[in-house]
Amino acid sequence: MAKALAILGTGSDVGKSLLTAGFGRIFHRSGILAAPFKSQNMSLNSFVTVEGGEMGRAQVLQAQACGLRPHVDMNPILLKPEADRRSQVIVQGKVWRTQDAGDYFDSKAEMFRYVRESYERLASHHELILIEGAGSAAEVNLRERDIVNWPVVRMADAEVILVADIDRGGVFAQVIGTLDLLEPYERERVFGIVINKFRGDRRLFDEGVAIIEKRTGIPVLGVLPFLRDLVLDQEDSVAIETDETETGIGFAPGKVNVAVILLPRMSNFTDFNALSAEPDVALRYARSPKEVVDADVLILPGSKRTIQDLEYVKGKGFGPVVASHVLAGREVVGLCGGFQMLGERIDDFHQVEGGGQTEGFRLLPVETRLHREKQTRQVQAEPLMSGMSDGETIQGYEIHVGLTSRRQVGPCFRILDQDGDREDGAVSPDGLVWGTYIHGVFDAPSFRRSWINRVRVRKGLAPNELADSESVTRRLTSALDEWADHVARHVDMKTVCEVLRLPAA
Known part of the structure; x- marks a missing residue:
């Protein structure tokens, strides 16, 4: 069975998807056969595979990072919201039914059978599975209905990295609070913390790193500087709806x-x-x-x-x-x-x-x-x-x-x-x-x-050359490597590989 690394977060939109993609690219370039896995994704941003199955775009990006063709087993359950409390449920690439949230939660056992089935197929053909969590790792009110975070970690016997977003503020409460809410057997699996989206002089956060490590007893594996102009697919339109630069772009005559x-x-x-x-x-x-x-x-x-x-x-x-x-x-x-x-x-x-x-x-x-x-x-x-x-x-x-x-x-x-x-x-x-x-x-x-x-x-206006657009496509294609290089520079990959008992990446 494949080894497993789970990237869980202190909340939504802290960088789990992109960090998973970055790890996938690093391992792929090291010759390790890795595959992404997110048991359940909620998104209107979907993709169709060669076989005609529907899956979340985040796992498509992660598959590309791992050098793989996207497959629905990488995202066996996709929830496409139709209203505040109702979603279309896609199971292993096909429409299963439309359900209200309460009815869906009652289907946990049935849904987890599909999750296990897809995971085991992936794990039988790969050396490493990169598991992306959902929302916060400490959703205590949803613990009994969770099929994304800790149940998948236990199923896969995965090691865990916790990701926090310092750009939104309150990073100490994010990290320490999340870890304090975990069950002891869950916390024991967390071997490292990554602080994402740091702006400014990294040395100014050295004291912050020391505080987190002293309070939690868990090493901070890296502080990722905010990377501007990163042209990778975001998981959902929340990235647009909350970004004034996307909605306020200025028009120009030329x-x-x-x-x-x-x-x-x-x-x-x-x-x-x-x-x-x-x-x-x-x-x-x-x-x-x-x-x-x-x-x-x-x-x-x-x-x-x-x-x-x-x-x-x-x-x-x-x-x-x-x-x-x-x-x-x-x-x-x-x-x-x-x-x-x-x-x-x-x-x-x-x-x-x-x-x-x-x-x-x-x-x-x-x-x-x-x-x-x-x-x-x-x-x-x-x-x-x-x-x-x-x-x-x-x-x-x-x-x-x-x-x-x-x-x-x-x-x-x-x-x-x-x-x-x-x-x-x-x-x-x-x-x-x-x-x-x-x-x-x-x-x-x-x-x-x-x-x-x-x-x-x-x-x-005069037409521009095709070469201009071909250059844009090359830049978009190379963005995964740019992001992987950024992750490799700022995250302690040596420790990650030692914990996973893998060759140095």
Whole structure:
């Protein structure tokens, strides 16, 4: 059976996901066959594997760090919130059911069987399993219902590192309080502490390290300086919703200015990571209509609850702004649920989201009927829109529950399938309004550059070279190594390897 290292935290969003990815990259470069594992993830930011299974994006990043193809066993349970107390439950890549929180907690024994099954498959083929915890390691009120933290640690016989975030303040209370709330047998497994997101002169925290080590008796393995401009996928849109730099990006005349409407249940926000990394693009997430007024392109992103988010957007007053945006000769793009919103009508006959019909923005002559069966698959496609380079292809994936019919307009893409090509999306005759079901559409540098240049030319700017976008893609790809180098410089990996009885990384 594989050795196991669990990265648990003092709270949510303290850096567990990225530290797990950093460790994965370090071990991979050392020749150790490691794999990530998070038994249960709650996120609207999901990915579709080659086999058509759905899993959390954080474990996809971690798999890439370990040099592995993502597999649903790395994240056997994915909860996709539909309301404050209700989530769609994905088990080993497939929709299991939609449940209220209370009913889901009553399913602990059944869920943990799936967790054990996936873990044992991974552990039988790898030397080391990197376990990511969830929330706080000391959620004492949830102890009896936990299937993520200590039950998985015990199952895997894992050694534990505790991560705290000094940037949010109260790091002593985070660490000492968390450890004091643990059961003795849990605390015994914690062999080290990592302090994340430190700003300033590291020497100024030497006394802090000494205090933590004296009070807890556990060594601080590292103090990770805050790394600016790290371009790695974040676990969920909370990273956007709490970051003013994402929502307050300034538009500029010499750039392609893109506004993405921030939806309450926005999914797959990583669709825009590569686009926002382009030097000649200014991308902001807009909470109100005034934030999209000067945009060259307005994007409606994916949504877990399309009808509710459409009503939210209308209620916020975006409707007239979207219409005037098109009348002014500017572009509107819809991705997945956003594509459905651009149409004439969304029909929930099967009561996937509660039933009824909702009128869309009527910018494309398409109608959508929601179905209970979810479509999940990876795709390769050729762009069919004018102004795009001939012969280029994109790779992405579909996650949706709607079937959309198109009238009097052409498709955006031809999906290449060994069982026969098919068409995707819709584009208006003037090319200013288009929508697609394909996630990751902006990841390919050739498509991304062609599309950006099309907007630049419309704006009166000269097109830029493909090499510019290829450079962005290389930088995004190398970010994992940059992060791993950062972790290796500031964390005592020698001790980590000695505890795990592994060769020095």
